[in-house]
Amino acid sequence: MFTTTFDQFDWETEKASIYNKTQIEAEKALLAKHRTYEDFKALIAPAALPLLEQMALLSQRETQRRFGKTIQLYAPLYLSNECQNICTYCGFSLDNKIPRKTLTSLEILQEIAVLKKMGYQHVLLVTGEAQQQVGMDYFKKVIPLIKPHFAHIAMEVQPLEECDYRILRQLGVNTILVYQETYHQSDYKIHHTKGKKSNFRYRLETPDRIGRAEIHKIGLGVLLGLDDWRTDSAFAAIHLQYLEKTYWKSKFSISFPRLRPHAGGLEPKTVINDAELVQLICAWRLFNQDVELSMSTRESQNFRNNIIKLGITSISAGSKTNPGGYAVEPQSLEQFEIDDTRTPEEIIEVIKQAGYDPVWKDWDAILQLD
Secondary structure, eight states, X not given: OHHHHHTTOOHHHHHHHHHTOOHHHHHHHHHOSSOOHHHHHHHHSGGGGGGHHHHHHHHHHHHHHHHOSEXXXXXXXXXXXXXXXXXXXXXXXXXXXXXXXXXXXXXXXXXXXXXXXXXXXXXXXXXXXXXXXXXXXXHHHHHHHHGGGOSEEEEEOSOOOHHHHHHHHHHTOOEEEOOOBOOOHHHHHHHEEESGXXXXXXXXXXXXXXXXXXXXXXXXXXXXXXXXXXXXXXXXXXXXXXXHHHOTTSEEEEEOOXXXXXXXXXXXXXXXXXXXXXXXXXXXXXXXSSXXXXXXXXXXXXXXXXXXXXXXXXXXXXXOOSTTTTTTOTTSOXXXXXXXXXXXXXXXXXXXXXXXXXXXXXXXXXXXXX
């Protein structure tokens, strides 16, 4: 279990190590042939910011070498905003008095029709964390309904047991995303006050259960701004290294959600500005050439336009973060406010103008080896 590795690291020690890194150490990390965890800490340190242009050029080169000049397109499909957790940063939190909705089979088909018309082949299924309303019984009913329409299905739902992940794999789910939100254990409790999500270690062990179930791809991430983003990212790097070594059959992705406005609003503990987010994305690419890096519509048009060349491999477009947002109930409450509201067609044009190829489909179950 990753918890054994996690317990070997101290938050304040790692934080101090990052902030004590020098520009000379960052320069050495840039020149390294095989970059280590210590190199990653140097590249996300404040001391590395003057090297941002060099980092960006190297990140672009490494990304093109591994992934070519392609950007994968995906769309989230929110199935429910029911949630039994109280979380300080989420619009779906149980203590927010909002209308709750879980899509029926017919409503899901209506949403799918819109996504298919847009051209999507990769879909991310999202729910709140409510075991009764959107637990395994619900998933076993709706995934067979959704699967025939998409080449790749990812899910971002409540942590489940290993046996449940095995069932999801058999149903055709390719990817599971589970964000730790923050690796700062004491502050985690401040932000997760009620519900199963308040169990820090159970959530921390979730990628282990996903890996043992041999899910094709595992997605990690932290909510940037919930705590010190540099230290959280360092712990995510420790986590990724452990997972790659332990569950080598699986692929991995990293996402970069910044704390966004929502119902019940929470101010970020630390703000990560645009330059720092570019620094973080480039640092991840230089640290790990194989990991997929994903960018959502939380970010602005200008930022997303410029990040296409710097390390991102997948991007969403035309996203709705509320159940029924595409067709059934467009005015229902969003989980968070999106910033880039452009259509997929507009994003495709931006990708092409950058000299890259938009990809609707790059994976099929028929290609998977058992």
